[in-house]
Amino acid sequence: MSTNPKRIYLSPPHLGEHERKFVEEVFESNWIAPCGPNQEAFEKEMAEYVGAAGAVALSSGTAAIHLALRLCGVGPGDTVFCSSLTFIGSATPIRFLGAEPVFIDSEPSSWNISPQALERALKEAGHQDRVPKAVIAVNLYGQNADMEAIQKACDKYRVPVIEDAAESLGATYRGKASGTLGRFGVYSFNGNKIITTSGGGMLVSQDTAALDKARYWATQARDPVLHYEHSELGYNYRMSNVLAAIGRGQLKVLDERIAQRRAVFDRYRNALEGQHGVRFMPEAAFGTSTRWLTVLTLDSGSPVTPQDIIAALDRENIEARPVWKPLHLQPVFKGCAYHPHADNCNFSEDVFGRGLCLPSGSSLSETDQDRIIHIVQSVLKRD
Numbered sequence: 001m002s003t004n005p006k007r008i009y010l011s012p013p014h015l016g017e018h019e020r021k022f023v024e025e026v027f028e029s030n031w032i033a034p035c036g037p038n039q040e041a042f043e044k045e046m047a048e049y050v051g052a053a054g055a056v057a058l059s060s061g062t063a064a065i066h067l068a069l070r071l072c073g074v075g076p077g078d079t080v081f082c083s084s085l086t087f088i089g090s091a092t093p094i095r096f097l098g099a100e101p102v103f104i105d106s107e108p109s110s111w112n113i114s115p116q117a118l119e120r121a122l123k124e125a126g127h128q129d130r131v132p133k134a135v136i137a138v139n140l141y142g143q144n145a146d147m148e149a150i151q152k153a154c155d156k157y158r159v160p161v162i163e164d165a166a167e168s169l170g171a172t173y174r175g176k177a178s179g180t181l182g183r184f185g186v187y188s189f190n191g192n193k194i195i196t197t198s199g200g201g202m203l204v205s206q207d208t209a210a211l212d213k214a215r216y217w218a219t220q221a222r223d224p225v226l227h228y229e230h231s232e233l234g235y236n237y238r239m240s241n242v243l244a245a246i247g248r249g250q251l252k253v254l255d256e257r258i259a260q261r262r263a264v265f266d267r268y269r270n271a272l273e274g275q276h277g278v279r280f281m282p283e284a285a286f287g288t289s290t291r292w293l294t295v296l297t298l299d300s301g302s303p304v305t306p307q308d309i310i311a312a313l314d315r316e317n318i319e320a321r322p323v324w325k326p327l328h329l330q331p332v333f334k335g336c337a338y339h340p341h342a343d344n345c346n347f348s349e350d351v352f353g354r355g356l357c358l359p360s361g362s363s364l365s366e367t368d369q370d371r372i373i374h375i376v377q378s379v380l381k382r383d
């Protein structure tokens with residue numbers, strides 16, 4: 001039995017007075033309708049924050065990826081390249097549209113889509129006349145992918161890049177906001193993300209005509225006439241006005257949340273790095289990570305496994321998780337093609353076996369963090 005009654009979660013929501021005030025205004029004005037003024041305001045504020053021409057507020061990040069793929073013209077029989085080391089939501093929309101994913105490994109320096117594996121895969125696809133309709137580059141755990149190299153490889157074959165920035169809102173790449181470097185960028189406001197609306201997503205782009213189309217599809221593809229008329233199939237994908245109100249409050253504290261997550265990361269690293277083969281996810285030189293989650297790895301020869309540490313923390317009612325299981329290993333994607341980083345480096349499988357995510361919430365107290373560090377140290381010292 002646990003001695004600590006209050007569970008420490010991996011990445012819990014962290015809300016304050018701004019959010020409450022915005023939501024109270026919604027109640028007072030009775031804008032509980034699906035549409036309302038906060039939707040538009042949240043879109044505008046997000047677009048301004050990241051420096052995009054426009055944004056569409058949606059019910060989830062997965063919905064945003066679905067719409068981005070459809071905007072790229074993805075349909076039955078097509079292929080889409082996607083990072084393998086990621087959450088399933090990055091790739092399921094490929095199948096929603098009847099297309100097939102091809103998975104690309106990550107590079108060790110950023111843990112994101114390997115430009116060299118991508119180049120190889122594109123070249124092979126070019127020879128077979130099977131150039132993908134789009135590439136989904138995921139920005140993992142708060143860090144951007146090497147977008148210049150990715151864009152260069154994709155430009156050669158005129159393939160649009162969708163940036164899955166669900167985990168990297170607030171990160172930068174060569175001074176630009178994460179999520180604004182591809183043709184489309186996708187954010188998530190799921191409950192575990194750096195800021196949340198309990199559930200939600202955002203699609204951003206420089207192409208405002210494409211965003212208008214996405215907004216149309218997201219509202220059941222209602223043609224602009226008074227009676228209900230539909231000439232295309234759409235979805236019910238809009239973010240509600242109430243949730244957009246929470247989002248506006250959360251956006252005000254995003255910079256603070258990034259600083260808090262980075263401080264959590266630094267505290268873990270200062271206490272644990274180098275001990276018994278512990279290393280931390282690197283920060284690539286091309287940008288700043290938000291350290292959405294603190295992820296550490298154990299040396300391949302280590303007698304301790306991530307599961308040992310996860311189990312020890314769980315006994316104290318503390319949540320920790322393995323690194324994402326690569327999508328090419330998921331039963332639902334059995335048989336899909338996969339391109340490793342190099343002949344002698346299958347990075348996503350390697351890091352899946354050796355990595356774990358520690359509680360990283362921006363509201364995690366120093367006392368709780370010290371407890372976590374202590375438990376991790378005690379497992380490491382057992383050997």
Ligand SMILES: *Cc1c(COP(=O)(O)O)cnc(C)c1O
Pocket residue numbers: 059060061062063086087088089090138164166167187188189190199200201
């Ligand atoms: C959370 C997440 C998504 C999906 O976002 P939802 O809002 O939960 O649909 C997609 N990709 C990545 C990398 C994520 O972490």
